[in-house]
Amino acid sequence: MxxxxxxxxxxxxxxxxxxxxxxxxxxxxxxxxxxxxxxxxxxxxxxxxxxxxxxxxxxxxxxxxxxxxxxxxxxxxxxxxxxxxxxxxxxxxxxxxxxxxxxxxxxxxxxxxxxxxxxxxxxxxxxxxxxxxxxxxxxxxxxxxxxxxxxxxxxxxxxxxxxxxxxxxxxxxxSGGVKAGIAAGVAATVGVAAAAAAKVGERKAEGEAVAAAADSLERERTAGTAPVAGDAGAVRAEEFNDDALEERIVESESRAQAQSDRQ
Ligand SMILES: [Fe+2]
CATH class of the missing domain: 1.20.1260.10 (Ferritin, core subunit, four-helix bundle)
Structure with a gap:
């Protein structure tokens, strides 16, 4: 051709x-x-x-x-x-x-x-x-x-x-092996869902802790024992344990003292 x-x-x-x-x-x-x-x-x-x-x-x-x-x-x-x-x-x-x-x-x-x-x-x-x-x-x-x-x-x-x-x-x-594979796949999916649910729970608990800390701060603030926080809800919960609060008050008082000493 x-x-x-x-x-x-x-x-x-x-x-x-x-x-x-x-x-x-x-x-x-x-x-x-x-x-x-x-x-x-x-x-x-x-x-x-x-x-x-x-x-x-x-x-x-x-x-x-x-x-x-x-x-x-x-x-x-x-x-x-x-x-x-x-x-x-x-x-x-x-x-x-x-x-x-x-x-x-x-x-x-x-x-x-x-x-x-x-x-x-x-x-x-x-x-x-x-x-x-x-x-x-x-x-x-x-x-x-x-x-x-x-x-x-x-x-x-x-x-x-x-x-x-x-x-x-x-x-x-x-085959049995494949059935097991499907079951494992389902289990893995369930596992992922459980982990996601746990994460949500964790976040919720964290959110509740922040809210509780903010409440406690508000109570202390209105009682005149805590500095005013600009946005208490956005501040991390661990910053508001009693010791930390006490330290901050002491620090703030000593700064105020130092300032008045200079004047
Ligand atoms: Fe094609």
Whole structure:
């Protein structure tokens, strides 16, 4: 085939561009197949939905790349793209050895890695399309980049959510180890909640102590035994134990004495 022999060697920046545009086309076709496989393996309905939506977007991205070839007046060429095949193979192999209840984390990892690769591919194509002044091609490739960025953000957000709220989902025939893992996750969550409640209790007690100290100071102030505090409630409780108060009064009296001695 003529196109193939043309790309045996890449002798101009334009040839590199077309070759990489063809690799992007292969990348999107591989990604579409990968998204289908991942969708079948996903446990959470929202993850299945996210993958299905991006599969639809990927079909449109394939059309966009074909339109780019048409605008350049070139035959559609699909150059090799081993990276997406490798990412899909890695995800598949990892899924194989992962407990059914935990597969969503592996799927999201594979999806996020793929989205980042795709973004890099479009960023590079855009650099060269802009440099060539191929404005219509730039506009088309830009839509593909934005789609990848948006998909990547959604995948990342879901990955973060499941990582923090618990990766495992209950499945039939779940192994004892994973059940224990879920239980440990729940226990950890309960532990965090208990620690937070204790902290709130601690703060409340601290607040009460400050309020009590402020009350006591107010009582002493009105009885004429304590200096006036500008904002008693904001002052730390430990400053108002009896000894400290006594020391301050003594200090204040000796300063007043020293001042009157100087006059
Ligand atoms: Fe994508």
């Amino acid at each position: 003529e196109e193939r022999t043309m790309f045996e060697r890449l002798n101009t920046p334009e040839e590199i561009f077309s070759y990489k545009l063809g690799a992007a086309l292969t990348m999107e076709k591989d990604t579409l197949a990968m998204l289908g496989d991942l969708q079948d393996s996903a446990r959470r309905p929202e993850l299945k939905q996210l993958l299905a939506e991006h599969a639809e977007e990927t079909r449109q991205q394939i059309t966009v790349i074909e339109q780019c070839f048409a605008l350049l007046g070139e035959e559609v060429d699909d150059s090799p793209c081993p990276v997406t095949k490798a990412l899909a193979a890695e995800a598949k192999a990892t899924l194989k050895k992962t407990d059914d209840s935990l597969v969503d984390a592996v799927i999201l990892a594979g999806a996020l890695e793929t989205e980042h690769h795709e973004q890099a591919v479009y960023e590079t194509l855009l650099i060269h399309a802009r440099a060539r002044g191929a404005a219509p091609v730039v506009a088309l490739l830009q839509t593909n980049l934005v789609t990848e960025q948006s998909a990547g953000s959604k995948v990342k957000a879901l990955a973060e959510r499941i990582a923090t709220t618990g990766v495992a989902v209950p499945v039939e025939g779940m």
